[in-house]
């Protein structure tokens with residue numbers, strides 16, 4: 093069972109996500125959108141979206157850094173004060189994300205205008221994210237110090253996945269909440285191409301490099317213009 | 323010189339009768355869809371009034387357009403600097419209630435109700451939620467309502483008036499209103515385009531039409547904030563922004579856009595302007611007082627051999643140049659200096675120009691008697707019912723002399739025609755009016771003709787777009803035959 097959940101499923105999920113996402117992007121990039129609902133309801137969205145995004149992006153960044161540089165991370169967090177600060181920051185962001193999500197979920201369920209554009213995928217996504225964040229915050233609260241053994245135990249597991257040699261012994265004896273957190277994260281990866289989660293894949297970073305104005309020429313006359321001459 | 327062609331428009335406000343035919347034509351073709359019910363790519367507002375969406379001209383609130391900041395131009399409420407702050411929740415996004423909640427009626431109740439003591443009624447219900455609703459606002463709720471406490475009094479342009487002047491506009495016998503039909507201005511420095519983080523919006527090189535690529539739009543909704551005219555709209559169903567496309571499929575087929583084609587007052591003119599792209603940078607950095615002058619200077623003379631040569635070198639097609647020479651817009655904007663842009667101070671360099679309305683006072687009530695203003699048949703333009711200051715706030719960044727010059731000409735044309743048709747004004751009086759306005763009798767005659775007797779082909783001078791050549795570049799023409807059309811290749815479904 094563990095073998096499947098932690099040794100096989102992550103691959104199914106990732107391959108599914110990558111293949112379908114690329115296929116969708118090429119076939120029908122119309123589907124890539126944050127599908128903002130602010131137009132129909134703005135106030136509650138503020139109290140949901142802002143804490144959620146700032147919270148979750150910070151936490152994700154922490155996960156990513158520890159995944160990329162585990163030993164540097166462990167060395168950094170050796171000093172208790174630093175560890176404490178890291179834990180407090182991630183916990184605060186975790187709570188922000190959690191409260192934001194609850195707000196978003198309530199809004200999806202209760203607001204009559206939002207209701208009509210809410211799909212089952214929207215709700216499933218929010219539920220999965222709720223489980224994810226709740227289990228994450230739970231780990232941080234009850235299994236001190238989560239950030240350290242994430243770097244020392246879970247990261248090796250994730251890296252073993254990455255090199256196609258899954259070593260599930262790292263994870264097999266973990267408490268249930270941790271297992272839930274890990275498994276659920278792959279579930280979320282799997283549903284990326286079916287939900288609005290695709291929006292973070294098309295986050296508009298190229299905006300910062302492009303000139304403000306864009307001109308597109310329909311036909312051959314553009315050939316006599318130099319490419320930089322917009 | 324980097325000469326480009328721009329399809330531009332002139333709306334002659336003296337002729338608008340406020341019938342909304344234009345809006346309906348547009349609605350039927352483009353926005354009669356789910357998620358777009360509330361959109362009016364073409365709308366006609368009554369001024370003084372708050373417009374659609376509510377008080378759209380209030381940029382302190384909506385933060386649209388560009389501003390000069392220490393000599394540098396920047397987007398007021400959007401742009402690279404503010405993206406991270408805005409993207410998760412855009413605090414200046416107009417929401418549904420700033421426009422209005424679209425509704426329809428339970429018409430079937432009129433037919434299907436069981437027999438009873440009362441007449442069945444059709445109840446209004448929301449086209450968004452489907453729930454019954456009390457209709458409290460619409461896209462032109464203050465239609466024809468000059469002097470209204472709720473709307474006219476909240477007109478943003480009232481800021482230009484003294485309180486006495488404002489009061490004046492609310493006296494029963496002095497109330498006044500005009501119509502302001504609005505579509506996308508297809509600007510030369512579009513703020514919607516510059517605000518789009520995805521790069522989904524673009525200006526077409528050949529004719530300057532500004533479009534949103536639906537495949538690339540990711541619903542970051544910055545364009546809605548960016549456009550100071552609030553002419554990009556967010557479709558809440560598809561999760562994409564949309565805007566006036568200037569009926570480009572019709573343009574490419576040589577037809578006028580639907581709003582223009584259907585205009586009952588025949589107020590609308592469309593034609594090509596040639597302009598020097600290199601000058602745009604200079605225009606947008608100008609002081610407010612020089613903005614309109616600079617914009618007009620960038621529009622070049624299509625008869626000037628040097629310009630023609632430069633245009634050809636820049637790849638402007640011969641058809642385009644010919645059609646620029648016949649352009650009615652060029653006449654209104656450049657030759658006669660009669661048309662002005664709306665709110666040029668937003669610095670988007672809008673390419674829709676307006677001939678401001680004259681609204682002369684033909685008479686006054688004094689001592690309960692109707693008095694036809696003494697000996698002068700046409701009153702002085704400073705007695706216009708709508709204060710020049712107000713018009714200047716709309717059309718000339720507050721510069722009254724620009725508006726006064728236009729009104730003088732319009733008045734002189736009338737005086738001249740009065741002399742020609744009825745003769746109760748002497749020729750010397752008419753000549754006097756003409757010379758004061760700085761036009762000749764021939765010009766007055768030409769203005770009169772293009773205002774009143776214009777034919778379809780004089781109003782709409784549309785260049786061939788040569789799509790057939792464009793197609794040749796990418797595929798066999800015969801293969802393409804029968805494929806032409808527009809719309810989605812896939813259903814525009816949400817996920």
Ligand code: HEM
Pocket residue numbers: 126127128129130131137141145148149152196197200217218221288289291292295296409410411541542
């Ligand atoms: C990388 C940058 C990201 C950007 C720029 C971004 C932006 C947005 C925007 C504009 C919306 C629409 C809000 C509205 O309704 O107006 C949104 C919604 C949402 N985002 Fe993100 N997002 C990002 C990353 C993420 C990540 C990493 C996650 C999850 C792991 C996420 C989860 C969500 C969810 C669940 C919603 C839907 C909220 C609702 O119920 O309406 N986002 N995001």
Ligand code: SF4
Pocket residue numbers: 337338339340341342343344345366501503584585586587588589
């Ligand atoms: S159709 Fe023409 S006359 Fe009628 S409201 Fe529109 S612009 Fe004015």
